[in-house]
Amino acid sequence: RRSWAEPWKIKMVEPLRVTTREERERALAEAGYNTFLLRSEDVYIDLLTDSGTNAMSDRQWAAIMLGDEAYAGSRNFYRLEATIQQYYGYRYVVPTHQGRGAEHLISRAAIRPGQYVPGNMYFTTTRLHQELAGGIFVDVIIDEAHDPQSLHPFKGNVDLDKLEALIRREGAQNIAYVSLAGTVNMAGGQPVSMANVRAVRSLCDRYGVRIFLDATRMIENAFFIQEREEGYANRSIAEILKEFCSYTDGAWMSAKKDALVNIGGWLAVNDAELFDELRNLVVVYEGLHTYGGLAGRDMEAMAVGIEESVQDDYIRARIGQVRYLGELLTDWDIPIVQPVGGHAIFLDARRFYPHIPQREFPAQTLAAELYLDSGIRSMERGIASAGRDPKTGDHYYPKLELTRLTIPRRVYTQAHMDVVAEAVKAVYDARAQTRGLRMVYEPKYLRFFQARFERL
Numbered sequence: 091r092r093s094w095a096e097p098w099k100i101k102m103v104e105p106l107r108v109t110t111r112e113e114r115e116r117a118l119a120e121a122g123y124n125t126f127l128l129r130s131e132d133v134y135i136d137l138l139t140d141s142g143t144n145a146m147s148d149r150q151w152a153a154i155m156l157g158d159e160a161y162a163g164s165r166n167f168y169r170l171e172a173t174i175q176q177y178y179g180y181r182y183v184v185p186t187h188q189g190r191g192a193e194h195l196i197s198r199a200a201i202r203p204g205q206y207v208p209g210n211m212y213f214t215t216t217r218l219h220q221e222l223a224g225g226i227f228v229d230v231i232i233d234e235a236h237d238p239q240s241l242h243p244f245k246g247n248v249d250l251d252k253l254e255a256l257i258r259r260e261g262a263q264n265i266a267y268v269s270l271a272g273t274v275n276m277a278g279g280q281p282v283s284m285a286n287v288r289a290v291r292s293l294c295d296r297y298g299v300r301i302f303l304d305a306t307r308m309i310e311n312a313f314f315i316q317e318r319e320e321g322y323a324n325r326s327i328a329e330i331l332k333e334f335c336s337y338t339d340g341a342w343m344s345a346k347k348d349a350l351v352n353i354g355g356w357l358a359v360n361d362a363e364l365f366d367e368l369r370n371l372v373v374v375y376e377g378l379h380t381y382g383g384l385a386g387r388d389m390e391a392m393a394v395g396i397e398e399s400v401q402d403d404y405i406r407a408r409i410g411q412v413r414y415l416g417e418l419l420t421d422w423d424i425p426i427v428q429p430v431g432g433h434a435i436f437l438d439a440r441r442f443y444p445h446i447p448q449r450e451f452p453a454q455t456l457a458a459e460l461y462l463d464s465g466i467r468s469m470e471r472g473i474a475s476a477g478r479d480p481k482t483g484d485h486y487y488p489k490l491e492l493t494r495l496t497i498p499r500r501v502y503t504q505a506h507m508d509v510v511a512e513a514v515k516a517v518y519d520a521r522a523q524t525r526g527l528r529m530v531y532e533p534k535y536l537r538f539f540q541a542r543f544e545r546l
């Protein structure tokens with residue numbers, strides 16, 4: 091088997107600054123041991139997120155010059171609308187400034203206070219907007235998704251028995267919609283199979299329940315279907331994407347991931363009445379219905395990004411780079427979530443630091459230690475991110491206590507992945523001497539963004 095390289099070459103570079111250990115000690119103390127509060131200039135390899143951090147192509151930069159900045163009816167909107175209709179297949183499109191903008195609108199328009207929103211594992215902003223709209227999130231993902239060592243090929247799948255039990259217990263009229271994410275970020279970027287979404291569709295049709303898709307990383311999900319699911323090996327990514335979406339009633343997307351732009355989002359539905367309400371809400375919260383909080387140039391770059399994101403050779407290289415890092419780590423028996431997901435390597439902080447109890451924030455500790463060792467920034471995806479149960483006020487205690495190494499698209503080279511793996515190994519080799527953290531400042535909403543910690 092011959093080696094395989096990215097289907098692009100680099101035309102412009104952005105210099106990186108290497109820092110010293112004492113610079114990083116000082117920077118991290120100022121950031122309250124929270125990688126979200128670090129300055130970018132103090133970060134060497136930034137694996138905090140794949141959101142908005144992806145490299146645009148020369149054609150996307152050219153699209154920036156084609157911005158039609160008319161307040162109403164921008165040419166760029168109609169191009170974006172047509173591109174989303176073509177590739178995702180939905181009828182009506184509403185642009186938003188980013189994913190959260192879309193989550194806010196769909197939650198307000200499609201949830202009545204007290205209704206249930208079953209979903210395949212929570213995502214922080216998605217659940218928050220569902221709760222702010224009075225919805226009650228219920229996790230209906232298969233049990234394997236909560237087991238970092240389970241090798242189930244589609245850990246993002248919905249457990250049909252859990253979903254049907256909820257519908258029968260609460261009544262279909264008390265289910266706002268099924269909130270389906272493909273891939274599932276908090277489970278480790280794990281995909282949903284075509285068979286599963288088809289089965290969810292037929293179950294929901296029996297009860298008259300809607301399905302809305304979080305399409306943020308649906309191209310990566312399509313790749314796993316092409317690679318792992320019977321009957322899809324010879325289907326293109328674009329065909330698989332469109333078929334998957336055809337089983338849902340609408341979708342929202344943070345275009346800052348798959349669509350290769352630094353800002354942007356969209357919402358799309360097939361129902362005309364729901365669209366009327368969304369189109370009305372967007373002018374209240376995001377801007378006119380033909381720009382939704384974006385400049386014309388951003389919408390043009392997003393349309394080009396969508397066209398590039400469905401190219402089979404591009405997505406194979408993208409997933410291949412994540413897999414390459416995963417294999418380096420598993421060769422050293424470093425515990426990560428398996429199978430390797432679409433956008434990141436998730437270090438299993440519980441197995442990495444078995445001596446640190448969850449209340450002492452093992453995943454936050456691991457992100458801090460990795461930064462101190464090498465200037466590599468990662469993101470806590472454990473108890474700090476899980477927040478507090480609004481009913482009891484106590485922490486949620488998630489089974490998954492993970493530190494995410496999120497790989498931006500078309501940004502880093504294989505040499506950077508080698509450096510990352512060696513840094514993780516250095517921290518792993520020193521794990522016995524590592525102590526946990528205590529939280530010394532806790533904000534009210536989405537605490538992980540701005541919380542501050544100190545060493546125990």
Ligand SMILES: CC1=C(O)/C(=C\N=C(/Cc2ccccc2)C(=O)O)C(COP(=O)(O)O)=CN1
Binds near residue numbers: 190
């Ligand atoms: C599946 C999914 C996402 O992953 C997503 C954002 N992810 C992000 C960005 C983020 C957001 C909140 C906390 C930490 C990091 C990620 O680092 O993973 C959003 C919101 O989109 P938005 O950021 O454009 O508002 C909707 N759905």
